[in-house]
Amino acid sequence: MVHLNFNRWLTKRVVELNFLSGQGVVDVACGTLGLSVLGFLVFGRRRKVKGTASDGSSSLPTHLCRYFSLAEIKAATQNFSQSFIVGVGGFGHVYKGHIDGRATPVAIKRLKPESSQGAHEFKTEIELLSQLRHRHLVSLIGYCTDKNEMILVYDYMARGTLADHLYHTDNPPLSWGQRLQICIGAARGLRYLHSDAQGTIIHRDVKSTNILLDEKWVAKVSDFGLSKMGTTTMSKTHISTAVKGSFGYLDPEYYRRQQLTVKSDVYSFGVVLCEVLCARPAVVHAVETRQMNLAEWTKSCHRDGELDQIIDPNMKGKIETECLNKYVEIAMSCIDDSGMERPSMNDVVRGLEFALQQHQNCGERNNEDAFATVPGCATNESVQCISETIFSEINDPNGR
Known part of the structure; x- marks a missing residue:
């Protein structure tokens, strides 16, 4: 009853x-x-x-x-x-x-x-x-x-959202090791939704404000109101559905075709990776047009060899070069225009774990709050960029 x-x-x-x-x-x-x-x-x-x-x-x-x-x-x-x-x-x-x-x-x-x-x-x-x-x-x-x-x-998540520790905040900046750990945790949560849960679950609203942090800085994915659940084989297919999500994080392929796949979450997570690297929100309105969409701006800078210009100043000289290159490789592959070219969340987890291992080998302790420049770490001159095509077709700023 x-x-x-x-x-x-x-x-x-x-x-x-x-x-x-x-x-x-x-x-x-x-x-x-x-x-x-x-x-x-x-x-x-x-x-x-x-x-x-x-x-x-x-x-x-x-x-x-x-x-x-x-x-x-x-x-x-x-x-x-x-x-x-x-x-x-x-x-x-x-x-x-x-x-x-x-x-x-x-x-x-x-x-x-x-x-x-x-x-x-x-x-x-x-x-x-x-x-x-x-x-x-x-x-x-x-x-x-x-x-x-x-x-x-x-x-209750005592540390708030990931965004609370990246920009528009008085909180002290996260160390690079903390950022990697948080990204790995969120990626593991999405991997579970995509491949380990009972049936494939597409979150459909992955963003830095939906990644919460507990007292011990453990990342937890939240807000499942827009999620879609399918069969265990759905990772190879799609769901035809009206476009919903948050502007700046929407998969452009999903936007064009109205076909939702697990790779749509991968794209959104790639935008989060850009936020973590640059300490900037996914959409900025008070700048020149090419800088409004963080994902497209990051791809543009990556293509033109100017990525050092948008990396969080707090991180410059504190990220080992190979670690940075691996991280950027993962982020760029996640926000590829073609869903087929994007990695699975399992591949993302493995790539980020490898980047963390490289970073730890560079000498940073996991719980370090502040640290000096690490020998062998990336500088403005050592950031390596690879050509990427640019795509920007998301015009509706309303999101959810």
């Missing part, structure tokens, strides 16, 4: 939001197909257990999710106090809260009432994260639907 009521409630919300946003009944039908399955996933079992396999994936039974009353959510956030807001996104505000007698810090994401796509994202987030457990994916603790609210409760 409980999950039947939830199905009715969510169906009503999907219909209302689709009507308000001018979408057709096709979206409603698609959205309701998985409701009975979702009811089982969400409400089937709620007991609390612990355990993680050695490869980072969960050794626990899946489909575990906890229901919170609105009173519990309000108590955790002091009635959604503005002082508790730790993030704002397309979905709504994110609050830091405490549950279980204030013993457990959590992140609480509350849907904005006017969000036209919130019901779909809310359903997708619960449907996927109730099944997934991995060291490099943010864990969903539970949700709340009291009084037509749509609220999700996650593990």
